[in-house]
Amino acid sequence: MNNMSMWRLLTTVMRRDLAVALRRRSDVVNPLLFVVIVVTLFPLAVGPGPDILGRIATGVIWVAALLSSLLGSERLFRDDFLDGTLEQLVLSPAPLPLLAFGKVGVHWLLSGLPLVVLAPLCAMLLKLPIAGWGTLMLTLLVGTPILSAMTAIGAGLTVSLGRGGALLSLLLLPLFIPLLIFAAAAVENALLGTSAIGQVLLLTGLMLLTLLLAPFAVAAALRVSVN
Amino acid sequence: MAFDSWQELIWMGGYGWYVWLAYGMTFLAIALLTIHGLLTRKKLRQLAVKKQQQQQRIARRKQQERNRSKLADDSTS
Amino acid sequence: MSAVIEAKQLTSVRAERLLFSELSFQLQTGEILHVEGPNGAGKSTLLRIIAGLLEPLAGSIHLFGQPQWGDPECWRRQLLFIGHKPAVKAELSALENLHFQATLDGVTNVDAWALLETVGLLGLEDIPAQQLSAGQQRRIALARLWYSQASLWILDEPFTALDTYGIQLLHERFQHHLQQDGVIILTSHQPLTWSGDRLKKIRIEFQDDGELHE
């Protein structure tokens, strides 16, 4: 198959997913609201003092991001599985990893990218010193694609189970730990005034590696799931 | 022998509780794993017996049907 | 005449139950295969195996003499599978569904409006599919048949939810496909109003002692 038609198939899958998602806006917006609400809960739980909030801000925002990614995971393949679209994708002449990549891309556009935009709001609510804002956004920008790709693997594996919510978090959260560690450390460095470039580069490397390999895992998972 | 008496062995220079707890838990965990294996086998045996009985019932019914049809054949002829 | 599709000695086991064993068949150009059998006998499984969604426990399938997994891309181009799930996106309108599906099927110059008219959905094109009836949704799914360039159609219960006119329309389309040397494999609980030797039948029986034993 030539590159032109592969490209067209990829964009078609993405445009269709976008079109569907934009008609079910609540599915897109709810995980984002979830992040804001979780962030709001922390000052109420640990007190509004800027020293303690500022210390935990990065961790809270990142953990909320991980959880919201899991919350939005159903959107990835659930409907496709139920209405038969998944079978058609598996039978499509286009390579399935490519189509999986497209779906991951749409998921990131609708769940990862908005988090980057929301980050300053969350940082403000949690009194994160302004020196860390830029790095926080940067880590979210390179980290959320990893979230979307890994979530897609988990969602692909559990899509045929119907009740995959708790199981999915069990499968995925341990795999998110490196992401959490490097992202938090990067912001920490920025707050201390030292360079965070090392961690950001590391995260970027992880992102590229994940985006390279994850589509194949997603494709394998989907093939198992349409059984 | 690093210890002169049983008491010393159990006391372990004051660390007895930790050392024996660690060893005890290890032993327990491996024992549980083994017992679980044995129980699985027992359950499998029960399942096999059930299956055997099921097959015997099916075989008996087929035998009866065969006899009946044979009887019917005999009476008509 | 060469065999378009040939299945050899297919055996399938699902959930530790034997569905069918050593099933073989061969279809020449222009033939239609009607897979019959009661519910749960394994008709859908057979169709999914032929489509390449499932793997048989044993046996092989050849299309134009080529093994099923020899060239997956070519295989999938030659094949059109419509399962009992219609693959119609509930949020999208009939027109959008047709448009996206045609592109994914690799057909670029499809006249979506003409297609809508053919399958009798003109005037309903703006309505999200979830507000259409089951029969209308099936028509959206089946509209693929009118632009399809695949030679092998695999259709799982295509007549479900269709009205008499829809059924007749589908029959006409089948006739046309067969005349163009296409091949169809389908399941249906309805008798096919077909005459002639183009129609082949296989029947899968429900194996009540489908336990695996020698």
Place this chain on the structure above:
Amino acid sequence: MWKWLHPYAKGEAAYRLLGHWQPWLSGLALILVSVGVIWGLLYAPADYQQGDSYRIIFIHVPSAMFAMGAYTGLAITAFIVLVWQIRTAEWAIAAIAPVGAVLTFISLFTGAVWGKPMWGTWWEWDARLTSQLILFFLYVGVLALYYAFNDSRTGAKAASILALVGVINVPIIHFSVYWWNSLHQGATITRFGDTLMPSSMKMPLYISILGFMFLTAALIVYRLRNEILKQELHRPWAMAQLGVENDHGV
């Protein structure tokens, strides 16, 4: 006539082969673990720094090693499942994962108990313990996914994909956790420099490690044989193995 049974016949062959290994593995495991543990507990000298508390090492280190080793084995098996679709490998997934999870649990527990006299706390966010904890989660994930499916074949394939994704992540997780640990604890507590150990301590440790290797293998083989029987229960040979006369067809 039932030619399709051929791939299934492998179950019986595998069962018999494993049956030949079983007594050797179990026997060696029993002897070596006993020797290693008794030597370590009774005859090895006390450590000049840690006193007798260090004796936990004779189970902690071997269990930690084979917790990781079993995961590597799981990943290799997973690869075989996905590439060659060998049924025995599918069953092995279900056999290896619980054994690995229990070994991980043992290493965590003994690590924590050892930590109490050393660090004064049951749980320290030490790099080794933390990555071991994550390994435990990975095992739990594989097991949970395997048993979530009704069809054991699908379950084995899904769990295999997860295990492979996991094994790619393990080095990254290890690296990140060690790095994180060095970041947050100025002085890392080294438990035992392996090189500093006198041979009177090393010998029992090596024997124990060898013993745990056979123990791991024996436990896996035993579970795998059970799993084969479970999946092949409908076959006469399996029923005969369980001591049930199969008179089908009488």
